[in-house]
Amino acid sequence: MEDKTMAKLNTNSNAYTIIYASVMVIIVAFLLAFVASSLKGIQDANVARDTKGQILSSVNLRGVEDVDAKYAEVITENTDGTWTANIDGEQKLIIPLKGAGLWGPLWGYISVNKDGETVYGAFFNHEGETAGLGARIVEDWFQLLFNGKKIFNEGEVALGVYKAGKAPATLSTDYYVDAVTGATLTSNGVNDMIQSCLKEYKSAIESFKN
Amino acid sequence: MALFSKENGEVFKGPLNLNNPVAVQVLGICSALAVTSQLKPAIVMGLSVTVITAFANVIISLLRKTIPNRIRIIVQLVVVAALVTIVSNILKAFVYDVSVQLSVYVGLIITNCILMGRLEAFAMQNGPWESFLDGIGNGLGYAFVLVVVGFVREILGFGTILGFQIIPDGAFMENGGLYLNNGMMTMPAMALILVACFIWVHRAVNKEQK
Numbered sequence: 001m002e003d004k005t006m007a008k009l010n011t012n013s014n015a016y017t018i019i020y021a022s023v024m025v026i027i028v029a030f031l032l033a034f035v036a037s038s039l040k041g042i043q044d045a046n047v048a049r050d051t052k053g054q055i056l057s058s059v060n061l062r063g064v065e066d067v068d069a070k071y072a073e074v075i076t077e078n079t080d081g082t083w084t085a086n087i088d089g090e091q092k093l094i095i096p097l098k099g100a101g102l103w104g105p106l107w108g109y110i111s112v113n114k115d116g117e118t119v120y121g122a123f124f125n126h127e128g129e130t131a132g133l134g135a136r137i138v139e140d141w142f143q144l145l146f147n148g149k150k151i152f153n154e155g156e157v158a159l160g161v162y163k164a165g166k167a168p169a170t171l172s173t174d175y176y177v178d179a180v181t182g183a184t185l186t187s188n189g190v191n192d193m194i195q196s197c198l199k200e201y202k203s204a205i206e207s208f209k210n
Numbered sequence: 211m212a213l214f215s216k217e218n219g220e221v222f223k224g225p226l227n228l229n230n231p232v233a234v235q236v237l238g239i240c241s242a243l244a245v246t247s248q249l250k251p252a253i254v255m256g257l258s259v260t261v262i263t264a265f266a267n268v269i270i271s272l273l274r275k276t277i278p279n280r281i282r283i284i285v286q287l288v289v290v291a292a293l294v295t296i297v298s299n300i301l302k303a304f305v306y307d308v309s310v311q312l313s314v315y316v317g318l319i320i321t322n323c324i325l326m327g328r329l330e331a332f333a334m335q336n337g338p339w340e341s342f343l344d345g346i347g348n349g350l351g352y353a354f355v356l357v358v359v360g361f362v363r364e365i366l367g368f369g370t371i372l373g374f375q376i377i378p379d380g381a382f383m384e385n386g387g388l389y390l391n392n393g394m395m396t397m398p399a400m401a402l403i404l405v406a407c408f409i410w411v412h413r414a415v416n417k418e419q420k
Contacts, residue, residue: 021285032292039299
């Protein structure tokens with residue numbers, strides 16, 4: 001019975017093709033909208049928790065188990081888009097970073113000590129840098145290189161990421177870290193991101209210091 | 211119509227060896243280069259492709275008699291894209307950590323030529339069960355090559371396997387030993403050379419059966 005109706009249908013006619021495509025697209029659209037909206041609540045909660053974990057990482061609290069509780073305990077949000085962290089009675093200013101890597105956006109957080117001069121900790125993340133090369137900026141060893149580095153040289157933002165031998169000759173190693181081998185473009189992206197965002201939040205760092 | 215007949219066994223086993231999608235048909239090379247610098251993304255990518263190829267094959271096989279010939283590629287693409295989107299949404303909701311690691315690789319599955327190749331060449335002419343076996347077989351054949359390449363690149367490029375240190379610290383040059391990680395292995399070009407070596411060995415072993 002079914003075969004007979006199939007045989008009668010001309011699957012090559014224009015009308016059939018158009019109706020088939022329309023019906024298929026509508027079904028798929030409803031299916032995807034249903035899946036996306038029914039999972040959105042859980043996904044948003046995951047993203048929010050992940051962001052809190054990233055902010056905590058920038059003050060060297062990595063791999064915390066109960067992110068929500070630790071975040072509530074340590075971090076307070078400021079009105080200008082920065083955060084203040086209270087670590088063992090000392091205040092740290094956390095500055096958000098946004099930039100562009102080789103394949104997609106980069107972002108991160110960098111925390112500054114109360115002296116307004118040195119880095120307390122840093123965290124970077126990316127959307128789609130090359131696995132094993134650019135993607136290594138998320139690894140602890142790279143981010144830990146920033147701890148204790150100085151930010152301002154003669155009042156200008158100097159903190160940066162340079163390939164070995166490519167740093168300005170006058171710049172002391174207190175002001176920069178080495179780029180990731182094989183990931184020059186991603187490392188340049190991290191460099192630009194740090195410099196532009198710190199410049200933007202320079203006044204926030206000044207007022208935090210005082 | 212035996213489920214595990216000899217023919218079905220061939221459908222499953224062919225792509226694992228004599229008709230391997232990467233080594234013999236030379237498909238899916240682009241993703242083989244992109245995700246194999248370390249073993250873990252290679253494994254997850256292989257498994258994701260296996261699951262999605264199998265289900266896309268089954269769906270297209272069920273629809274094959276109704277699909278208008280002129281828009282069949284579009285229909286196949288819509289099915290694959292819908293499946294990939296659903297899988298990526300589910301990952302984001304329930305295993306957020308894994309989905310963050312995979313973001314770009316999951317998207318890449320849509321453009322994997324093995325998927326489109328199997329849908330067009332097999333699922334359009336065969337029943338759902340055979341298509342399912344064909345999808346699993348091709349996915350595993352692809353995964354096998356990725357795992358081999360990822361294994362070699364990670365151990366020679368980073369001295370680790372799945373992130374665990376294999377080459378002892380003392381053997382490295384910076385600690386007074388004689389060993390140095392091979393930076394070439396972390397480059398995408400090396401994946402191409404390794405895939406070529408894999409094909410060479412594969413051909414040499416299977417010479418008489420061709």
